[in-house]
Amino acid sequence: MNFTPQHIPDVVLIEPCLFNDERGYFFESFNLEKLQRALNRDLSFVQGNESFSRQNVIRGLHYQVGRPQGKLVRVVAGEVFDVAVDLRKHSPTFGQWVGALLSAENNHQLWIPEGFAHGFQVISATAKLQYLVTDYWCPQYDRCIRFDDPDIQVQWRKVMAPAAGMLEPILSDKDQSGKVLADAEVF
Numbered sequence: 001m002n003f004t005p006q007h008i009p010d011v012v013l014i015e016p017c018l019f020n021d022e023r024g025y026f027f028e029s030f031n032l033e034k035l036q037r038a039l040n041r042d043l044s045f046v047q048g049n050e051s052f053s054r055q056n057v058i059r060g061l062h063y064q065v066g067r068p069q070g071k072l073v074r075v076v077a078g079e080v081f082d083v084a085v086d087l088r089k090h091s092p093t094f095g096q097w098v099g100a101l102l103s104a105e106n107n108h109q110l111w112i113p114e115g116f117a118h119g120f121q122v123i124s125a126t127a128k129l130q131y132l133v134t135d136y137w138c139p140q141y142d143r144c145i146r147f148d149d150p151d152i153q154v155q156w157r158k159v160m161a162p163a164a165g166m167l168e169p170i171l172s173d174k175d176q177s178g179k180v181l182a183d184a185e186v187f
């Protein structure tokens with residue numbers, strides 16, 4: 001496993017070691033000891049999530065106040081542009097974002113610590129995301145910042161579909177009514 005801190009160093013890209021042979025391939029998709037050593041911290045994952053989405057769905061930018069969640073994100077089908085936004089108000093990178101292409105092809109994963117908002121955009125026709133979180137979902141603490149927040153300025157990908165041209169993002173009602181960073185609760 002290779003661990004690469006991103007330009008916001010607490011966000012880490014994880015590349016598993018693939019073992020190919022005549023049958024196919026094998027890789028460790030999760031190894032707590034290696035992850036804790038790489039991140040130099042203890043971790044306890046208590047919940048696993050899976051979501052399936054169509055092309056150019058954007059889910060996010062989500063986070064929990066009160067009981068913030070660290071997230072270990074992987075894609076098991078298709079490709080997504082995965083984004084983390086630093087919401088730690090005393091951080092030198094507050095309001096900045098990191099993006100990474102995660103796919104069933106590259107098997108890359110992203111570690112997003114507590115204190116960050118998370119979102120993703122589906123690049124492929126469909127995508128299936130699986131992610132482990134370090135605290136339980138608490139709807140009363142669930143918060144959403146607009147994907148197109150003018151201060152964060154995430155550079156989402158331009159997704160083209162055959163015969164349909166450039167696609168408009170598909171958002172949940174909740175995400176369409178997300179707050180702007182200036183009005184959002186931060187850490």
Ligand SMILES: Cc1cn([C@H]2C[C@H](O)[C@@H](COP(=O)(O)OP(=O)(O)O[C@H]3O[C@H](C)C(=O)[C@H](O)[C@H]3O)O2)c(=O)[nH]c1=O
Pocket residue numbers: 049051059060062063071118119120137172174
């Ligand atoms: C997050 C969550 C949701 N739900 C229920 C609540 C709704 O009835 C349904 C869909 O929830 P939501 O529209 O919030 O799902 P996403 O838009 O995929 O939200 C997630 O998307 C971004 C990218 C994240 O990182 C978070 O994990 C999470 O906010 O699942 C649960 O039962 N448990 C959960 O942990």
